[in-house]
Amino acid sequence: MAGRFEGKRAVVTGAAGGVGAATVELIEREGGSVVGVDLNATGDVLACDVSDEASVRSAVATAAERLGGLDIVVNVAGIDQFRKFEDLDFATWQRHLGVNLTGPMLMSHAALPHLRESKGNIVTIASIAGLRAQPYQAAYCASKAGVILLMKSLALELAADGIRVNTICPGGIQTDLPTNAAAEHADTQLDWELLMETAGARYGFMPPSDVADAIAYLASDAAASVTGAVLSVDRGTAC
Numbered sequence: 001m002a003g004r005f006e007g008k009r010a011v012v013t014g015a016a017g018g019v020g021a022a023t024v025e026l027i028e029r030e031g032g033s034v035v036g037v038d039l040n041a042t043g044d045v046l047a048c049d050v051s052d053e054a055s056v057r058s059a060v061a062t063a064a065e066r067l068g069g070l071d072i073v074v075n076v077a078g079i080d081q082f083r084k085f086e087d088l089d090f091a092t093w094q095r096h097l098g099v100n101l102t103g104p105m106l107m108s109h110a111a112l113p114h115l116r117e118s119k120g121n122i123v124t125i126a127s128i129a130g131l132r133a134q135p136y137q138a139a140y141c142a143s144k145a146g147v148i149l150l151m152k153s154l155a156l157e158l159a160a161d162g163i164r165v166n167t168i169c170p171g172g173i174q175t176d177l178p179t180n181a182a183a184e185h186a187d188t189q190l191d192w193e194l195l196m197e198t199a200g201a202r203y204g205f206m207p208p209s210d211v212a213d214a215i216a217y218l219a220s221d222a223a224a225s226v227t228g229a230v231l232s233v234d235r236g237t238a239c
Helices: 020-030 053-067 090-118 136-160 176-183 192-198 208-218
Strands: 007-011 033-038 074-075 121-123 162-172 230-233
Touching: 007 020, 007 053, 007 090, 020 033, 020 074, 020 136, 020 208, 033 053, 053 090, 074 090, 090 121, 121 136, 121 208, 136 162, 136 176, 162 208, 208 230
Parallel strands: 007 033, 007 074, 074 121, 121 162, 162 230
Antiparallel strands: none
16 A cells, blocks of 8 residues: 655655654655755755755755655754743844744745645644743744744645645654753753643653654645644643
8 A cells, every 4th residue: 555655755854863853754654755954964864054044945955856846844953942031142042043933934935836836735843832831941932933823824825826834833752852951951940840841741751753643644635624733742731
């Protein structure tokens, strides 16, 4: 039996690990062709800084050339650094917006001509931090809330072109992102109990494959009538 992505061509950001790598593996396992991009290029993963327009346009052009076009764009790349607001410097604020908000905008914009041709779709990873407040996460919450409304706006605008645009808001995931963010503040007086409660860790962190499965649904023809959706994958945290 053919897989859900037989004949489909995808580009996935943040593909060097975590949810991005799990998504690449799933799409390929189900018959799709994928080019993964990441700031840290490894193996077949292309180097790309999603916050840099020239880097994004080069990566998308290379992916489309390799694959013969694009049907699916999956925006996974993201950063998260815990900061008390009083300690939040402008560079950290800008980096969160650059990667988490501007990155999906640049990827979607660069891929738009290819998606128009294929009547493809975009799936973007936001976070429950874009739906509810979290302490020490002002920059992260702002960037994720922004990307949710960015993608809903694109869904409205691009529906006439047959392009679907959807967003996923995960809770805590077992990746290097929260681990590295926590390690940076191992000796500080942050309220870890409050942070973990609001970050979706009440029932433990999810494996990246749980989020990849949700991405696969929205990117597949099974969701042919779904656009502008914001799907929480968080074990009920944001209810």
